[in-house]
Amino acid sequence: MMNERYDVAIIGCGEAGIYAGYELMRRNPELKVVVLEQGRDIYSRSCPIVAGKVKDCIQCKVCDTMCGFGGAGAFSDGKFNFTTAFGGWLTDFMPAQEVMDLIGYVDSINVAHGATEELYSTDTPAARALEKKALEFDLHLLQAKVKHLGTEKNLVILQNIYEDLKQGIEFRFHTAVQAIHTADQGYRLTLSGGGELSCDWLIAAPGRSGAEWFANQCKDLGIALINNQVDIGVRVELPARVFEHITDVVYESKLVYRTKQYGDQVRTFCMNPYGHVVAENVEGINTVNGHSYADPALQSENTNFALLVSNRFTEPFNEPYRYGKHIASLSNMLAGGVLVQRFGDLVKGVRTNDHRMSKSFTRPTLTAAVPGDLSLALPKRQLDDIIEMIYQLDKLAPGTANYDTLLYGAEVKFYSSRLTLSPELETRLPGMFAIGDGAGITRGLAQAGASGVKVAQVISRRLSEKV
Known part of the structure; x- marks a missing residue:
């Protein structure tokens, strides 16, 4: 199979990969972008247990609960937290206000695709009274605004985003990346089935299901890892x-x-x-x-x-x-x-x-x-x-x-072993970025999406500087 060339390749289309692709398409519609995902599209994902076909896990070769468009978050109940106090460690790389701005932007994309605008907040008299009561027992209530998207509505939002994305981005489902290689210009990826493709920019968003594989790839590439919890x-x-x-x-x-x-x-x-x-x-x-x-x-x-x-x-x-x-x-x-x-x-x-x-x-x-x-x-x-x-x-x-x-x-x-990354979420290899839960820097929908947007904005800025 011939080695195809892309401007940007995204490994994984969980929350981080989705919003990286969305922002790239919005800012640079002319770019040739491919998303590589070992699971299935959002319409085809179906766990046999959830479907009532079996009682126990039958060890599917690719788990539909964890893999596919939307990643592990697709079948979650869709809690979207507006905070830097939990849900990831993006403030280790950028100011807290920038993280909050990115989270707000991701939410605006969700709202445009059907998400609720109803917010639960801890900044109310009742919530403050609850916080005080908890402190009496040495329990600390973390402050955050949260949206509950709902398990069933979360899927609809993802379906709507997918319909938009596939107009400008190529998705390859049932396509696992076996190995990442550096090349003279950019990166070369070996795919399941023996195929290959090359890219100028690489965004790794392997999610939780690909965390162990990605850690091994980083070791082979000489990218340092930091123990995570x-x-x-x-x-x-x-x-x-x-x-x-x-x-x-x-x-x-x-x-x-x-x-x-x-x-x-x-x-x-x-x-x-x-x-x-x-x-x-x-x-x-x-x-x-x-x-x-x-x-x-x-x-x-x-x-x-x-x-x-x-x-x-x-x-x-x-x-x-x-x-x-x-x-x-x-x-x-x-x-x-x-x-x-x-x-x-x-x-x-x-x-x-x-x-x-x-x-x-x-x-x-x-x-x-x-x-x-x-x-x-x-x-x-x-x-x-x-x-x-x-x-x-x-x-x-x-x-x-x-x-x-x-x-x-x-x-x-x-929580995956965290990579050593720059403030722009770039590895020591130029043009290779790592985002989301699989990179060990986020652990929830909001910050995972924010990390994807951040990297897409960095790539877009660098491309404009070359012009």
Whole structure:
């Protein structure tokens, strides 16, 4: 196959890759841009579990939940956070105001393609009162405005953006990049199936599913990597009424606590009022996540959220990604997939079985989860942190520590090894940029999209300077 030449090649079309392509097309419609994606387009993505065809993960060669147009965020519940306090580390590269401007611009693109304009804010009297109440229990409510796009509406927004993008950009789905090579002018990419293409500019946006592959490519290219954190924990599910006085005010409460026993940081993450717990596959490992629909007809009676313990490793340990996968694989080994346990059983030191689960007042929304014992899967330190956090949350939201509160495991957030990048998100190789979650610099929709816009603006500026 002949080696085709492009002005810009984008690896991956998750949130970061999508907005990089969008901004390039808007500013430079004459550019020849290709997006390479191992998954499928937004209309063809369908997880067999979500579709009800199977109960357990069947290890699809390419995971439709994680890969394809929209990336891992396509089937999320679409929480879009207007903040630099969490969701990534872009402020390590540029001023906070620039990051906020980029996030606002990404939101304007979403709104133009069908996103809601309704905002939840922590800058209200009720939210400030909640923040003060949380502080009484040493819980710190992070301030942020947030939009809830909704799982079903998030897909529609992505479909609308895709329809626009494919008018000016070439998409190659089912096309994995096997290797990145430097060339005399730009870069040469070896593709699955034996093909090749070349480009002047390369934007790597591999997303979470391609993080490990990309880290290995960077090592081969001599690009330095910095250890990033891995967050290990569980997904909590309880009656929605327990957290109603919080979620009705701020929708998603980001509560951070430092444990007294170990001094570790534990945080709530991805809160889904009236939502559903779902399984997701990360490179063959079954982990757990949560969804929340905007349509009341699709909502449940439960609220779910993650409790995550942050772990940052130092030398000589240099494989936090593999460590997180190993922890998640233990629960897979025990349960054949996602494991669930009642909080009371965990504290009591007994395994939850089908009989005990049948007595639970809280009914699991992830019915495929297998009752078991989390203490056999999670390290003692992280489990102690989680138990301490649940008792602390119970002071702010009485009922959190109820016997029938459900804990699903494991929930692991893999944050890729971060690359050494310039303030313009460029690697040490000229014209090669790295963006999004796969580059270890973001961990959410808003900052991932912002990183894509930033790089597209840098390339556009440099192109105009050459004219």
